Amino acid sequence: MPSTFLLILAFLLPITPLYGQPTTTPPTTPQAPTPAVPAGVAGLLTQIERAVLAQDKPAYMALVVPEAGPLGDQVFRTEQGRWADDWVKNRVEVYKLKATPAEPGRGIQGSGPDRFVCRLKTTWKLPTSKRTRSTEFDAVFVRTEAGAWLYAGEAWCTAEHPATATFAGARVKFNPADAVVAKTASIAGAAMPEVRAHVDDFLGVKPTVVQEIKLYRSLAHLQHSIWLSYTEPLGGWNEPGEAIKVLVTPDSVRDIRGYLAHEYAHVATFVHGPNATDAPWWLLEGIAELASANYRPGATEARQRTIADWAAQDQLAPWEAIAPFPLKPEDEQYDRHVYTQGEDMLAWQTEQFGAQARNAFVASVCKGDSLDVASTKAFGKPWAAIDASWRNAAALLVKPEPENAP
Ligand SMILES: [Zn+2]
Incomplete structure (x- = not known):
């Protein structure tokens, strides 16, 4: 579907009765209509905040897209399970979400009746930490057939690198709004057949998974995606069943094969x-x-x-x-x-x-x-x-x- 059509849809959404909160004081000066956060998504954000602060993993996981089915995302669900395990272990005392409607383009699918894309700002603080931290990214919420809204994570653009007779496949997820990230995504996808073949041969294994790779532009965003308690600097990340995560920096762009081979070696080791x-x-x-x-x-x-x-x-x-x-x-x-x-x-x-x-x-x-x-x-x-x-x-x-x- 062309992105121009989706942008028009996003613009029209606030006029439908399901969206937006009524204001009691009319604006004194004429303003351009602003797309509103759907009431169902606003309610979901409050439920997510409560679950995290209450260290209630089952309640939180019920608010995230399932593992399988039309809205399913097994990799994201695995990552979210470990993310929740962290705040069950390391209590968070401040956790706030703020959604601002976004009109994405450049390859990211926009909002629709059952899909809401926004700029999501997360602010959090652990009792063990002196400072409050925050990060922002484009996020997506989806609505089930039953009408419930669920959190689906970053509004990535996905580049598929299909499997061949000798390559099990790769899927690169990234935000195309940043030209350096987009270029890195294309280099990373093209490098994966060679990187996989080398590492598989080196370690004497052959994982069959289509390997997901997620590219991050900021350290805070990458750390936030791992654990709220994670504060150490890092350039890449992988845990069993998760995506290979890479922080896009001048170093990682130059040495992307080295970064991918290191992280994919973790994938290949975990198969044991x-x-x-x-x-x-x-x-x-x-x-x-x-x-x-x-x-x-x-x-x-x-x-x-x-x-x-x-x-x-x-x-x-x-x-x-x-x-x-x-x-x-x-x-x-x-x-x-x-x-x-x-x-x-x-x-x-x-x-x-x-x-x-x-x-x-x-x-x-x-x-x-x-x-x-x-x-x-x-x-x-x-x-x-x-x-x-x-x-x-x-x-x-x-x-x-x-x-x-x-
Ligand atoms: Zn490592």
């Missing part, structure tokens, strides 16, 4: 089993870094220099310190170690035992085995021996004197 997200954080980030290293020029040399420096200064992290996500406050000095030390351990395992054994080790941990059981199965040695050999190798990187050579 339901315990994959309980695997040590360094292992999940380490394998994602290693699987994407070929797209990041100079990454391997930079990693080796860093490991050599850390080893020389006795700054390598204990594995337990870099296992939990997020790190414990007392271990925050190790945030780079999660990625760099994790990648180095897996790279060393590859050199010593081969890619197949390394992948068996990763799969075993993701299936719920301890590091000790997994390393005994994959390498024939307990974890303590693997750790000691790796630390020796790291120390030799900076002490290449002949007497220290093996």
